[in-house]
Amino acid sequence: MSQVNGIGGPPPILVEGLTKSFGEVHALRGIDLSVPRGTVLGVLGPNGAGKTTAVRILTTLLQPDGGRALVEGYDVVHQAAAVRRSIGLAGQSAAIQEELTGQENLEVIGRLYHLSWPRARSRATELLGQFGLSDAADRAAKTYSGGMQRRLDLAASLVGQPKVLFLDEPTTGLDPRSRLGMWDIIRSLAADGTTLLLTTQYLDEADELADEIVVIDHGLVIAAGTAEELKGRVGGDVVEFTVPDRSRLGDAVAAIARIGEGEPLADPATGVVSIRVGSRGSEALIESVRGLDAAAVETRGLALRRPSLDDVFLALTGHAAEEEEPGGRRRGRRGGTRSATRGGRRSKDKDMDMERTAS
């Protein structure tokens, strides 16, 4: 309690036992969240996990079935008007009027926040400058690139100087360069003290931007903590390498079978072999070099790496983070079909079978 008093109020976002169903679909099955002031919470989960439903409830767009949610201390159901005065929302698509210029788009939003005309104008100009859109201020937004449109959309969410900002998948559909630009902007917002809730299905994004991460799957929080804490859950470092000659995959697995804590994972499709080695990374790396050398298996890109959030997600849910994403935009770093190959002696025939299945 002393800590709460020290900061001077309740956490900007507090969610307790929130539930929401759409008919038979249980989008949220009782989630709890608490986001301290000035921090970034990353809500991570695949499509359909309930992320957007949670954001829509917190931004007063949707009524929950049960539980409660407070934003800046206001109940999102009973004090919705007060909540709306405290928040900004940028959704999954650019919610802008494409026929209007960037300047006009932000002026309209400013007027709807009841700024005077001169103030709405200057606020629009200021935000366009901040988001690198000054040169495009007087062009229709439909001439903007995808990245520029999303920046304009984010600028629009900041017109009212919100204390709490909700970003629902802010980089979905952006090319890698625009994505990095968006990350820079989000980082600078967080640095300015805005409390941020960010949903994403990109593990690297949560890793990059969030102070705390909650992992949501099927409407439940299945894990929470910092990126480092979550990575710690999968048991430390990973030795990973690629076997170009797929027929030697079984030999490679056998060669490293005893260096780690668990069993090696081998992906017949990509030839990538990985094994968790806990905290004894360096020794394990040396042992794996010796083992592979003794077995005369040629490898590429042999390396020791920290576990990614991909590994975390797989360990927590038993499925890859992005496997449910439609439209062939899967971004899982090692594909969705990771087949565990048992360590130990394997006959050459079996390895050949495996390769045929893969090709």
Next chain:
Amino acid sequence: MTAVAERAGVPGAPAAPGLGLRARWAVTDTLTITRRNLLVWMRVPAYLVFTVIQPVMFTLMFRYVFGGAIPVDVPGGYVNFLIPGIVAQTAAFASFGTAIALAMELKKGVIDRLRSMPMARSAVLAGRLVADTGRMTVTILIIIAVGYAVGFRFLDGFFPAVAMVLLAIVFGVAICCISAFTGLAIGDEESVQAFGLIWLFPLTFLSSAFVPIATMPGWLQAFANNQPVTYVVDTMRALALGGPVWPSLWKSLAWLAGIFIVFVPLAVRAYKRAA
């Protein structure tokens, strides 16, 4: 200090605005949305074509292509019969724009953004209707001007003429309310457009707007004689050309009131629940 008390006493919390301020915001927010919608309308050539060229084409086509083959019993001939009908149809078709724009805003997340803001809740729908009424009025005046160029004349004086235009606008707004509901309920601009064709074309053509109902087969007359477009067009024709206004006017007003009573709450509910 309990957790509840902490939450209740938020330092620096924005004060809730009073009733007077909220009423003022309802007006200014509506005007802001109206202005935005009119700006968008003027920037999109396709909208201008749809709202201006298309009704003008209909006027010329019916006047010069079909008109000669349609015998009517009104002073001044078919062109005088036609223009009130075309004006009513134009007013009804203006609602395509209402439905499509709302569906697009819904799909793009614009409505989500606006609903998450501390603006007047009524402003998005009200601003949409005000802007579309303005757009509709411009179109109606253009049709009347074109009508005058091709031989149409108001025969009953100035004030009945103004009353005809006003009735057309109120009728158009009523249809826009139906379209606002369908646009928000369907939420996809292409489906909305297709759906609009399905109900607006039969409703306007199976009426007294373009041909005397007596020329239709009996079963169709039963529908055409008892639907709102016919009542509205008959009233407008009586106002434009002279003749008994009241018999069709009260039926028109009853229908329009019914449409507003049913579809305004439906549209508001669809807006509040827009997902």
